[in-house]
Amino acid sequence: MANYFSIFLVVVTLASGLIWLLDHLFWAPKRKAAGVSDVGAASASVSDDVAEAPLPAVVDTAQQIFPVLAFVLVLRSFLYEPFQIPSGSMMPTLLVGDFILVEKFAYGLKDPVWRTKLVETGQPERGDIAVFKYPEQPNLDYIKRVIGLPGDRIVYRDKQVYLQPACEAENQQNCPKLEPLSLEFEKRGEYYQNLMPLERYTETIGDTQHQILRNPLPPIPSRHLYNGSREFVVPEGHYFVLGDNRDNSRDSRFWGFVPEANLVGQAVAIWISFEFDRPPSSWVPGWIPTGIRFERIGGIE
Incomplete structure (x- = not known):
């Protein structure tokens, strides 16, 4: 019942959260700008859904797992932890x-x-x-x-x-x-x-x-x-x-x-x-x- 899993969980949670944050602040605006540039000549008005490029796999995975990992981390670190x-x-x-x-x-x-x-x-x-x-x-x-x-x-x-x-x-x-x-x-x-x-x-x-x-x-x-x-x-x-x-x-x-x-x-x-x-x-x-x-x-x- 060592705490190696706790350390691993903290690292993975922080990594996925950091990827999500970096995407929100830097990568997503760049993808949106690139999408607008690509289709700007074809249409005068481009919606956000059309203009934004697809999410990279790493970013998509981070966005999916971060809320789950954060919930598990808070639960087992501060509330209840299972042991055998x-x-x-x-x-x-x-x-x-x-x-x-x-x-x-x-x-x-x-x-x-x-x-x-x-x-x-x-x-x-x-x-x-x-x-x-x-x-x-x-x-x-x-x-x-x-x-x-x-x-x-x-x-x-x-x-x-x-x-x-x-x-x-x-x-x-x-x-x-x-x-x-x-x-x-x-x-x-x-x-x-x-x-x-x-x-x-x-x-x-x-x-x-x-x-x-x-x-x-x-x-x-x-x-x-x-x-x-x-x-x-x-x-x-x-x-x-x-x-x-x-x-x-x-x-x-x-x-x-x-x-x-x-x-x-x-x-x-x-x-x-x-x-x-x-x-x-x-x-x-x-x-x-x-x-x-x-x-x-x-x-x-």
Whole structure:
């Protein structure tokens, strides 16, 4: 989900618009003058339709595609952009084959090339599903759930997330305490990881409830986590994110925090969802869907 297409779209839109503008200012008057000169001897009065020469193919194409490209550019750069879910790190909330809409203006309007914030429209909240540029490889787009805001203290111990919200009170006794996120067991065996049945829970963070998956195997050793610690304090201007498939997600536990500048937008809806349940022995290419999951179309929690 890199932004190469955004850059390509900007270049093509500007090029077609520039061709249209140059034609309107310079080339069209010259064609009209040439047409009048050619037929002037045959008629005293020549209409514009008769006098103007045919449009060059390049100009005609630019005039046809520029309005469409400009509309698409504005739509996907400032309003909504479609993304495809490529992995299972956000299961069970998002599945492979889900096509989602990301609200680009949720965290500020940014230009599509340099991603400089133009207008402040909002900030991520705990529980949001955010799309962002992967800090270790910014040409990749990642999608995770926001757990920690700037100044928050996060502890990940025994597969349980503990949260202490940021506090600016001079007296630390008046600050919120470190508390575990509420978990309620739902079922086991609906999803599997390496033949191991996963446990499904309802997790609550603030006013947001969502589903997560946990593998009953022992937790990952601390030495594999970011800075070798299970405790994280979110720096100013950064966010702590986790995948809902907790034991099959590479997220802030491993590579740190998401800078605010890397935010792309908030995932708000699934507009189509395809199944790819085809055996490896099938002669049909694996990228061809086997069905549509209509029940998954709608808003994202």
